[in-house]
Amino acid sequence: xxxxxxxxxxxxxxxxxxxxxxxxxxxxxxxxxxxxxxxxxxxxxxxxxxxxxxxxxxxxxxxxxxxxxxxxxxxxxxxxxxxxxxxxxxxxxxxxxxxxxxxxxxxxxxxxxxxxxxxxxxxxxxxxxxxxxxxxxxxxxxxxxxxxxxxxxxxxxxxxxxxxxxxxxxxxxxxxxxxxxxxxxxxxxxxxxxxxxxxxxxxxxxxxxxxxxxxxxxxxxxxxxxxxxxxxxxxxxxxxxxxxxxxxxxxxxxxxxxxxxxxxxxxxxxxxxxxxxxxxxxxxxxxxxxxxxxxxxxxxxxxxxxxxxxxxxxxxxxxxxxxxxxxxxxxxxxxxxxxx
Amino acid sequence: xxxxxxxxxxxxxxxxxxxxxxxxxxxxxxxxxxxxxxxxxxxxxxxxxxxxxxxxxxxxxxxxxxxxxxxxxxxxxxxxxxxxxxxxxxxxxxxxxxxxxxxxxxxxxxxxxxxxxxxxxxxxxxxxxxxxxxxxxxxxxxxxxxxxxxxxxxxxxxxxxxxxxxxxxxxxxxxxxxxxxxxxxxxxxxxxxxxxxxxxxxxxxxxxxxxxxxxxxxxxxxxxxxxxxxxxxxxxxxxxxxxxxxxxxxxxxxxxxxxxxxxxxxxxxxxxxxxxxxxxxxxxxxxxxxxxxxxxxx
Numbered sequence: 333x334x335x336x337x338x339x340x341x342x343x344x345x346x347x348x349x350x351x352x353x354x355x356x357x358x359x360x361x362x363x364x365x366x367x368x369x370x371x372x373x374x375x376x377x378x379x380x381x382x383x384x385x386x387x388x389x390x391x392x393x394x395x396x397x398x399x400x401x402x403x404x405x406x407x408x409x410x411x412x413x414x415x416x417x418x419x420x421x422x423x424x425x426x427x428x429x430x431x432x433x434x435x436x437x438x439x440x441x442x443x444x445x446x447x448x449x450x451x452x453x454x455x456x457x458x459x460x461x462x463x464x465x466x467x468x469x470x471x472x473x474x475x476x477x478x479x480x481x482x483x484x485x486x487x488x489x490x491x492x493x494x495x496x497x498x499x500x501x502x503x504x505x506x507x508x509x510x511x512x513x514x515x516x517x518x519x520x521x522x523x524x525x526x527x528x529x530x531x532x533x534x535x536x537x538x539x540x541x542x543x544x545x546x547x548x549x550x551x552x553x554x555x556x557x558x559x560x561x562x563x564x565x566x567x568x569x570x571x572x573x574x575x576x577x578x579x580x581x582x583x584x585x586x587x588x589x590x591x592x593x594x595x596x597x598x599x600x601x602x603x604x605x606x607x608x609x610x611x612x613x614x615x616x617x618x619x620x621x622x623x624x625x626x627x628x629x630x631x632x633x634x635x636x637x638x639x640x641x642x643x644x645x646x647x648x649x650x651x652x653x654x655x656x657x658x659x660x661x662x663x664x665x666x667x668x669x670x671x672x
Numbered sequence: 673x674x675x676x677x678x679x680x681x682x683x684x685x686x687x688x689x690x691x692x693x694x695x696x697x698x699x700x701x702x703x704x705x706x707x708x709x710x711x712x713x714x715x716x717x718x719x720x721x722x723x724x725x726x727x728x729x730x731x732x733x734x735x736x737x738x739x740x741x742x743x744x745x746x747x748x749x750x751x752x753x754x755x756x757x758x759x760x761x762x763x764x765x766x767x768x769x770x771x772x773x774x775x776x777x778x779x780x781x782x783x784x785x786x787x788x789x790x791x792x793x794x795x796x797x798x799x800x801x802x803x804x805x806x807x808x809x810x811x812x813x814x815x816x817x818x819x820x821x822x823x824x825x826x827x828x829x830x831x832x833x834x835x836x837x838x839x840x841x842x843x844x845x846x847x848x849x850x851x852x853x854x855x856x857x858x859x860x861x862x863x864x865x866x867x868x869x870x871x872x873x874x875x876x877x878x879x880x881x882x883x884x885x886x887x888x889x890x891x892x893x894x895x896x897x898x899x900x901x902x903x904x905x906x907x908x909x910x911x912x913x914x915x916x917x918x919x920x921x922x923x924x925x926x927x928x929x930x931x932x933x934x935x936x937x938x939x940x941x942x943x944x945x946x947x948x949x950x951x952x953x954x955x956x957x958x959x960x961x962x963x964x965x966x967x968x969x970x
Contacts (some may be wrong), residue, residue, distance in 0.1 A: 336793030380782035384858035385777035389789060392774040392828060399809070399825050400796040406805025465701065471694045483956055486704050490948050492887030494905045495941055499708055502937055505940045507930040510711065513726055544705070550963045574687045606889050611913055625803075632804045633894065645802035655797065 410643035423639075430643035441628065447623040447648075450533055450609075451601040457537050459597060461545045463590055466552035467578055482553070483548025497611035500539050501526060526612060529619040536608065536621075551593070552586050559585040591666060599659035602652035624648045716740070716939035724931045739932075740940035746919050749940070751900065752907035759903055760885040761825045764891040768874065770827045771836055776862050778833075779840035780848070797830045803894070810895055814968040820904070821895035822888065832880055835962055840866060872917030879955045886948060904944055912937050 339422035379386060392621045410430060412423045434440055465485070474477040488496075504525040512522035563581050572580065572660050606625040623646060632641015683691075709901040710730060715723060719734025727733050743749060748750055777783050778790055796897060800806075806825065851861045867874070889905035896902055911917040 350847060375784075382777075382782075382858070384786050385780060387786075388773040388862075389777045392770060393789065393792065395770065395827055396793060396796055398813075399806075399827075400800065403801030403805035403809050404796075404799055406801045409808075428877065468694050468697050471691070472698055473691075477695075477698070481702055483953070484702055484777050486959075487709075487952060488705060488947070490883055490887075490952060491945050492889065492905055492908075494887070494889050494908045494912070495945055496791055498908060498937065498941060500935055501913055503708070503711075505930075505934070508726060508934055510729075529823065537895065542708075546705070554964050560874070567691070574690045577804070610893075624776070628803055629766075633807060638804050638808065642802065642804045645804060649800075649802060653798065 410646045414639040430640045462548035466549040487545045489547040493607045527616045529617045530619045532617045555586045555589045593662045599656040694816045723935045739935045743939045752904045756904040763885045764881045775833045775836035779837045817898045875958045
């Protein structure tokens with residue numbers, strides 16, 4: 333045991349272990365003597381008791397302060413005319429100048445439209461696929477085959493966005509890409525898909541479905557596995573067909589999960605993935621492909637207009653956060669499930 | 673299903689038809705998912721003559737390792753490979769250690785400060801300064817254009833931390849109790865008792881972080897313009913998307929040459945994804961498990 337007896341007495345954990353009733357007594361005593369009040373002495377006592385845990389946690393807290401909270405404070409850049417040599421504090425305040433510049437710029441409308449449309453179309457097309465896949469995969473009764481399909485289905489999730497974009501670029505290439513070879517069989521002219529704005533959203537969404545449907549289906553498959561098997565047996569006895577069992581038992585069983593996932597995905601409308609767009613777009617397709625985050629990257633990082641870029645990015649975050657709040661509120665109304 | 677040979681009544685026609693449709697659909701899914709991989713592999717292995725004649729649809733025609741020879745004789749790809757392995761090994765090590773250091777105390781029900789720290793950490797999931805303040809921070813810390821820039825920012829993934837915490841808090845309280853009666857302090861409990869029974873979650877964390885490091889490209893794009901430090905994915909961007917690589921010098925002027933360039937690109941894709949596809953079958957079990965632990969809300 334411990335070296336000194338007083339140490340043992342101080343250690344609430346150990347006291348608690350000796351008997352369950354002692355714990356209750358102690359808790360009620362603590363409540364009586366100091367209801368909800370935290371004194372410095374008490375705090376020091378707890379910190380001392382949990383000193384090893386705090387030793388583990390402190391470096392992590394330092395990490396979050398430096399790499400999450402300091403950049404959060406860094407958004408004040410948006411309200412300053414940041415000049416690197418003067419530093420953030422030395423640069424002068426400009427108020428909402430950069431926001432006004434952004435709203436007045438000819439790109440504002442296009443960026444907002446592209447961001448929202450790409451997200452909304454993406455949800456409309458991508459969202460149902462994993463749901464349908466999970467419903468049908470659940471109907472497969474051959475164990476090994478089911479396992480193979482499932483394993484293969486989330487394989488694309490593991491390849492990088494660069495490899496995905498690389499495959500897309502080369503498959504669609506007008507110089508020997510397989511897509512153009514295929515339409516060539518039907519006697520059509522080859523198309524430079526990635527240079528035409530009208531194809532961009534389709535390419536973005538289709539490649540996203542290919543990469544993500546298996547991964548997204550995991551949550552539905554696990555929800556399905558928690559449905560009471562008695563429901564299926566009862567339905568069978570009542571003469572329900574396979575399709576009817578799927579439509580009237582499995583689907584309603586996962587419906588709450590589906591609703592939550594759908595609501596949550598609407599909370600992410602403004603945070604459309606930057607990486608894939610940055611790899612697939614080009615000035616020729618900016619008309620449909622340029623979104624807020626790619627614009628921030630070009631203006632803010634490449635052109636080194638740090639303050640302007642931060643302002644645009646902050647505008648995006650504010651709207652996004654508003655959406656999350658809204659969606660969370662709806663979710664709580666609909667289903668009692670919320671993020672906080 | 674075991675003793676259905678005699679007892680099972682033959683299913684009605686509509687059910688068998690539906691089942692046929694289900695199987696058809698699943699085979700279609702298999703084909704759609706696998707085809708791009710198979711096509712890329714076939715293109716990379718085929719005889720360059722067949723590639724130029726555009727004869728490959730599914731399986732390789734002829735056999736040639738010429739494109740692989742060319743890819744593997746390129747010093748740039750080896751350096752990029754080495755960098756990626758470095759980032760993956762050291763980055764993942766730091767990730768897993770830091771994540772456990774945070775997740776374990778937060779899983780202890782009696783840890784004083786648990787709620788406040790949890791709040792402090794989860795807030796960062798919803799708020800972030802965005803790309804530019806993060807970029808300036810890395811610059812001001814002197815990490816710009818160093819290997820640290822790809823390892824230290826992002827050392828703890830909050831989502832992964834929550835997965836680990838959920839797992840740890842599922843471990844029976846009696847294990848802590850018996851250990852602390854025996855005089856073990858909280859760190860000894862972690863290393864001697866908790867980690868040995870948490871191999872599954874350590875595997876999940878390693879998998880998630882290692883894949884993320886292997887696939888990372890955005891941080892490299894932002895923080896390491898120095899070619900010597902760039903990981904494989906940056907090398908791929910230049911080769912596959914921007915068509916800039918010494919391997920492709922003077923190769924895109926005619927269709928034939930561009931086909932040969934394409935074969936080299938496909939061979940490079942295979943070289944890059946093979947390590948992931950090799951470990952994937954062994955790890956995918958842990959992967960699905962990890963996703964499910966993460967989905968469980970307290």
